[in-house]
Amino acid sequence: MLRQLIAFEEKRRLSRDTNRKVLPFEWGLEFLGLRDGHGNPRQTLEAYVDRAMKNSDEFFRHTSPSQYSFDGFHLRFPSQVETPSLENNTVHARYFPATYGSKHPRLRPAVIVMPQWNGDIQAHVALSKLFARFGISALRLSLPYHDWRKPAELERSDYMVCSNVGRTLQASLQAILDVRRAADWLQQQGYNRLAVMGTSIGSSVAFLTFAHDARFDAAIFNHGSSYFGDVVWTGITTQHVRKGLETELTQEELRRFWSPISPFPFIQKLKTNPRKMLLISAKYDLSFLPEFSADVFREYHAHKIPVEIQLMPCGHYTLGEFPFSWFIAARMIRFLRKSLLSGPAA
Numbered sequence: 197m198l199r200q201l202i203a204f205e206e207k208r209r210l211s212r213d214t215n216r217k218v219l220p221f222e223w224g225l226e227f228l229g230l231r232d233g234h235g236n237p238r239q240t241l242e243a244y245v246d247r248a249m250k251n252s253d254e255f256f257r258h259t260s261p262s263q264y265s266f267d268g269f270h271l272r273f274p275s276q277v278e279t280p281s282l283e284n285n286t287v288h289a290r291y292f293p294a295t296y297g298s299k300h301p302r303l304r305p306a307v308i309v310m311p312q313w314n315g316d317i318q319a320h321v322a323l324s325k326l327f328a329r330f331g332i333s334a335l336r337l338s339l340p341y342h343d344w345r346k347p348a349e350l351e352r353s354d355y356m357v358c359s360n361v362g363r364t365l366q367a368s369l370q371a372i373l374d375v376r377r378a379a380d381w382l383q384q385q386g387y388n389r390l391a392v393m394g395t396s397i398g399s400s401v402a403f404l405t406f407a408h409d410a411r412f413d414a415a416i417f418n419h420g421s422s423y424f425g426d427v428v429w430t431g432i433t434t435q436h437v438r439k440g441l442e443t444e445l446t447q448e449e450l451r452r453f454w455s456p457i458s459p460f461p462f463i464q465k466l467k468t469n470p471r472k473m474l475l476i477s478a479k480y481d482l483s484f485l486p487e488f489s490a491d492v493f494r495e496y497h498a499h500k501i502p503v504e505i506q507l508m509p510c511g512h513y514t515l516g517e518f519p520f521s522w523f524i525a526a527r528m529i530r531f532l533r534k535s536l537l538s539g540p541a542a
Contacts, residue, residue: 198480198509199480202480202509202510202511202514203480203482203511205511205513205514206432206480206482206483206511206512206513206514207432207482209513209514210432210433210513213314213352215351215352216352216436217352217354217436218359218436218439218440219354219358219359219360219437219440220359220440221359221360221440221441221443221444221445222359222360222361222362222363223237223241223360223361223362224360224361224362224363224364224365224366225237225240225241225362226362227279227360227362227363227365227366228241228244228362228365228366230244230362238449241361241362241453242452242453245452245453245455245456248456249455249456249461252408252456252462252465253408255369255456256369256372256373256376256404256405256408258276258373258376258377259276260377260380261273261274261276261377261380264381264384266291266381268291269290269291270288270289270290270291271287271288271289271290271291271335271378271381272286272287272288272289273286273287273377273378273381274286274287275287275340275370275373275374275377276370276373276374276377277366277369277370277373279340279366279370281341281345281347281355283344283345283346283347283348284340284341284345284346284347284355284370286344286345287337287338287345287374287377287378288337288338288343288344288345289308289335289336289337289338289378290321290324290335290336291333291334291335291336292324292325292327292328292333292334292335292336293328293333294328294331294332294333295328295329295331302388303388303389303536303537304333304386304387304388304389305331305332305333305387305389305390305391305532305536305537306332306333306334306335306382306387306389306390306391307327307332307333307334307335307390307391307392307393307532307536308334308335308337308375308378308379308382308390308391308392308393309323309324309327309334309335309336309337309393309394310337310339310371310375310392310393310394310395310398310401310402311336311339311342311394311395311398312395312396312397312398312419313339313353313356313357313396313397313398313433314342314352314353315339315342315395316343317343320336320395321336323525323528324336326525326529327528327529327532330529330532330533331533331537332391332529332532332533332536332537333382333387335378335381335382337374337375337378339353339356339371339397339398339401340353340355340356340367340370340371340374341353341354341355341356341367342356355367356368356371356397357397357428357434357437358437358440359437359439359440359441361441361445361450361453361454364454364457365453365454365456365457368397368400368401368404368424368457369456369457371401372401372404372405372408375392375401375402375405376405376409379409379411379412383411389413389536389537390411390412390413391412391413391414391415391416391532391535391536392405392406392412392414392415392416393415393416393418393528393532394416394417394418395418395419396418396419396483396484396512398418399417399418399419399420399421400421400424400457400458400459402415402416402417403415403417403420403459403462404457404459404462406466406471406473407459407462407463407465407466408462408465410469412471413471413472413535413536414471414472414473414474414531414532414535414536415471415472415473415474416473416474416476416528416531416532417459417473417474417475417476418476418515418524418528419476419477419478419481419483419484419512419515420459420475420476420477420484420489420492421459421484421485421488421489421492422458422459422460422488422489422491422492422495423451423454423455423458423460423488424451424454424455424457424458425447425450425451425452425453425454425455425458426447426451426485426488427483427484427485427488428441428450428454429441429442429447429450429451430447430485430488431482431483431484431485431512432482432483433482433483433512434483459492460491460492460495463492463495463496463499463501464495464499464501466499466501467499467500467501470501470502472504472531472534472535473502473503473504474503474504474506474527474528474531475492475493475496475503475504475505475506476505476506476508476515476524476527477489477505477506477507477508478507478508478510478511478512478514478515479507479508479509479510480509480510480511481511481512482511482512483511483512483513484512493505504531506524506527508520508523508524
């Protein structure tokens with residue numbers, strides 16, 4: 197009975213957005229700095245994916261910007277990735293300092309917060325303020341093509357996840373490098389305990405950042421799943437994206453092409469440096485199907501990687517609503533305080 201009620205509510209909330217557009221399929225090799233000199237974009241993209249998967253540390257390597265702009269609340273800095281959309285090339289973040297100090301003066305914790313795909317300008321601001329209220333400074337980061345970074349021609353943040361294969365790859369890569377630059381700024385401010393938290397696509401970005409950046413002591417993955425391509429292909433939220441993609445690709449091809457921006461292939465990287473992780477999943481999720489989350493759980497267990505798992509009796513959208521949202525917010529706060537406010541300072 198509960199499953200049917202949640203499914204009805206999930207579909208009702210999905211139907212409120214009437215501006216989803218099916219965009220034409222594009223390989224988008226130019227977004228990856230690639231040229232297809234042989235008329236075989238599949239082969240060109242396959243070689244790119246092979247290089248990324250064989251040396252992901254190099255693929256996700258970041259550099260620090262020469263300058264940050266900060267007015268006490270709003271942080272801006274240039275993205276490491278330049279895109280044709282000029283608005284998208286400046287990263288925006290809002291800073292919420294902790295409202296009281298830690299019992300351990302040498303511990304200065306902070307968390308970088310990333311909302312869900314198409315979250316509005318206020319998404320996760322209340323959550324960031326809650327973290328700050330309970331002693332964890334928060335930096336709420338705007339994802340590529342969101343908020344101030346959204347080009348004028350877009351109603352939705354379509355370029356972050358779209359039927360342009362290369363642009364979607366570039367957007368997630370850009371987000372990960374943006375997070376790492378944001379971490380540089382936090383360290384410059386004296387923060388020595390760092391965490392990253394993301395919801396939905398923000399969860400994928402958070403995981404890939406965490407797996408490739410040992411500076412982060414803890415992470416929260418709100419809606420965890422395995423392969424980026426499988427989520428887009430099967431989830432109700434992204435069916436308009438699939439319609440553009442399936443004119444040229446199969447689900448298996450998409451899984452492969454978007455594997456560099458998928459959590460599953462990199463879970464085993466965490467074996468060498470296990471840290472605190474909280475993975476949240478919704479039992480009746482129609483956007484991130486539960487079987488994909490179950491694959492992730494099994495992979496953690498197979499490699500004996502410690503992770504806290506919170507399975508909620510709701511769906512993708514309903515997790516953000518009372519009473520589920522209140523429970524999860526409290527769970528996140530407890531997790532971050534336990535993970536970042538105990539032990540010696542780094």
